[in-house]
Amino acid sequence: MPHSLAVESHHFAALGTNCSLFAADRSRGDLLEGEIWIRRLGARLTRFSADSELSQLNAAAGGWFGIGEELEAVLRASLNAFEMSAGLVNIAVLPSMIAIGYTRPLSEGVSVATLDAARPLRALPDVLSVRRGAARVADGSALDLGGIAKGWMADRLCESLGPNALANVGGDLRAAGAGPDGKGWPVAVAGTTLMLRGQGAATSSVRRRRWGEAHHLIDPRSGLPARTGLEEVSVVAAGGFEAEIAAKTALLLGPELAPVYCAAHAFAWSLGAADDD
Amino acid sequence: MRAVLLKTGATVLTFATTVTAAVYVTSHLKNPAAPLRPTVLSAPGSATFSAPGGSLTVGPSVQPSAVQPVTSTYAS
Secondary structure (H helix, E strand, O other): OOOOOOEEEEEEEEOOEEEEEEEEOOOHHHHHHHHHHHHHHHHHHOOOOOOOHHHHHHHOOOOEEEOOHHHHHHHHHHHHHHHHOOOOOOOOOHHHHHHOOOOOOHHHOOOOOOHHHOOOOOOHHHHEEEEOOEEEEOOOOOOOOOHHHHHHHHHHHHHHOOOOEEEEEOOEEEEEOOOOOOOOEEEEEOOEEEEEOOEEEEEEEOOOOEEOOEEOOEEOOOOEEOOOOEEEEEEEEOOHHHHHHHHHHHHHHOOOOHHHHHHHHOOEEEEEEOOOO | OHHHHHHHHHHHHHHHHHHHHHHHHHHOOOOOOOOOOOHHHHOOOOEEEEEOOEEEEEOOOOEEEOOOOOEEOOOO
């Protein structure tokens, strides 16, 4: 019977959500460094600050703009996400977010919606170009990294915390190693505990961050809040980033296609339909 | 005479290749009974059961447990 390892944990609020870090045989200082990394990177990747690296890239639309290593990596991952999801995960969603009134953190309220301004999204590779140290956003387009950044950060942070660690960034998480008892990291997915080893999990939902008839998850085919018959999807996949993409794609595919998609892209999945409580 | 023989040989070879290819293609039609969905759907070891707010399907590479979770995935 394996002995339980000493696991250090750290919980904090960042990115407008809650984060948790766990690591075996690591000091609290290591976890605090992880928090600092999330805060610094989050400040660079947010769309809610005009000074952020992402906002400056959006403001420079039409021309090349110098970017840091992390943003370059996230943008390349976003292009991969577009391909993985057959175009359903598209970070060029900011014009639609603004059209539905999601112009600032929801804690500060929403703006007046101008739904007539919403348009189907252009294919991401047509509006985003990335080269070493620089990126270009097409005129009229703008980026919002959303959950992609959380999944990507969870994967990177988990790697940095060592071979036996778990990083949960706002519900997108990555678990590496055998966990504290050698059986994996116990993680609640849709109310059930699953033991994750070298896997990630994420949840996409329209049950939160919604106001009136609107919510934050845009269907790129319409440019409007998605209405697919699914309201919440949780997925266990190879990593936090992959889980985030799979969960969002499944939700956008709807109840008929989501099980088929998840069977091919996920290790476990929960589908919450619109009429489920 | 030699040129005529070469042309005739090339024509016969072309004709034979065409016929052979046509016979092969018509005898290897796509199997209309081929499954349209990934076989993983019926993979042994996966189980679906009801969960709060929907259903949960767990594949063989993920083990459910009664252990208290240290954290959870959620929408934020």
